[in-house]
Amino acid sequence: MALAEFLADLDALVAEADAAFAAAADDAALEAARIEYLGAKAGRLKDVQKGLGKVDKADKPAAGKRFNEVKQSIEAAFAAAQERRANGAATHQREAFDFTLPGQPVRLGRLHPITQTIAEMKDIMGRLGFTAVEGPEIEDDWHNFEALNIPRSHPARDPLDNFYLATAQLAPGDSPGAKSKSSDAKAAAKPLLLRSQTSTVQIRVMESTPPPVRIISLGRVYRPDTADATHYPMFHQIEGLLVDRGVTMADLKSVLRLFCQSYFAGGDEVHVRFRPSFFPFTEPSVEVDMSWTNAAGEHGWLEMGGAGMVDPNVLRAVGYDPEEVTGFAFGLGVERICMRQHGITDIRALYENDVRFLEQF
Numbered sequence: 001m002a003l004a005e006f007l008a009d010l011d012a013l014v015a016e017a018d019a020a021f022a023a024a025a026d027d028a029a030l031e032a033a034r035i036e037y038l039g040a041k042a043g044r045l046k047d048v049q050k051g052l053g054k055v056d057k058a059d060k061p062a063a064g065k066r067f068n069e070v071k072q073s074i075e076a077a078f079a080a081a082q083e084r085r086a087n088g089a090a091t092h093q094r095e096a097f098d099f100t101l102p103g104q105p106v107r108l109g110r111l112h113p114i115t116q117t118i119a120e121m122k123d124i125m126g127r128l129g130f131t132a133v134e135g136p137e138i139e140d141d142w143h144n145f146e147a148l149n150i151p152r153s154h155p156a157r158d159p160l161d162n163f164y165l166a167t168a169q170l171a172p173g174d175s176p177g178a179k180s181k182s183s184d185a186k187a188a189a190k191p192l193l194l195r196s197q198t199s200t201v202q203i204r205v206m207e208s209t210p211p212p213v214r215i216i217s218l219g220r221v222y223r224p225d226t227a228d229a230t231h232y233p234m235f236h237q238i239e240g241l242l243v244d245r246g247v248t249m250a251d252l253k254s255v256l257r258l259f260c261q262s263y264f265a266g267g268d269e270v271h272v273r274f275r276p277s278f279f280p281f282t283e284p285s286v287e288v289d290m291s292w293t294n295a296a297g298e299h300g301w302l303e304m305g306g307a308g309m310v311d312p313n314v315l316r317a318v319g320y321d322p323e324e325v326t327g328f329a330f331g332l333g334v335e336r337i338c339m340r341q342h343g344i345t346d347i348r349a350l351y352e353n354d355v356r357f358l359e360q361f
Ligand code: PHE
Pocket: 196, 197, 198, 199, 239, 279, 282, 285, 305, 306, 307, 308, 329, 330, 331, 332
């Protein structure tokens, strides 16, 4: 093979390879071009290299020198193309982020409407001198019923109206898990339940504090109601208790009225009315209604819950002297008050956790 022919082949190869690397539109195309020209087994450079053996002996050094230059040149062209691609991708990414655009609005979380209502109630009652306390949601028979003057035979204890737990409180001295040694221990085991009312907290506070007492308790209560627009198996109550010398129904009514007026910011337009009722733990007992007027000028009465003067039996059960002190208690439904305030008509909406609903508060 003549030297001139070999050198011409090399020149053609450099030109083609340069063009192929420059034209590669993406990483895959560039890699294909690399294999075509620089591939170790069947690459075009390898092909041309075979011609080197056929060159006349005297021309070999010159041919070999030129071959090496061409090889380096093609490799350099490939490296350059590779670098262009890498830079190009990075440039592209940087362009996607436009620093001149205004910032994205930050999505803030919100408090659940019930949480907001509870915070507001605590605030109002706090200003009236009531301290917020908490009690357990799993209760025993004594605090949910017995001490509240609810006798063994009372329908309020019906298993169909309460979430009894499939476990019982053990008598002191029984280690949990160990089998009861005696039938005494079994008899002493008391049923536990999810509290059906926050009145349990009255008992817990009075048992541990001498009068006077001025507390509210806000929390979840549980009753096996089927969920519909106005019922839910879990809801919240606000319980109030004031025990001192000379407390009367008039105090109860004024506290409730002040509470409603503050909560609904309705001033003198808000009224509270009592309807005679019955609760085992209060005597006399009343249902509490509150008047409301909305922006459209409509008005009506909202049933808020129950109240009354603490029954002397309850005061005795916690070691208070009913001749010395009297007290009032009330238990209001938090959901009802919250729903009335916001015009929510279905209690289930509060617990479906639909962000479109929750975002509105
Ligand atoms: N515990 C009663 C209920 O759940 C409400 C109530 C509380 C009534 C305190 C009187 C006094 O219905």
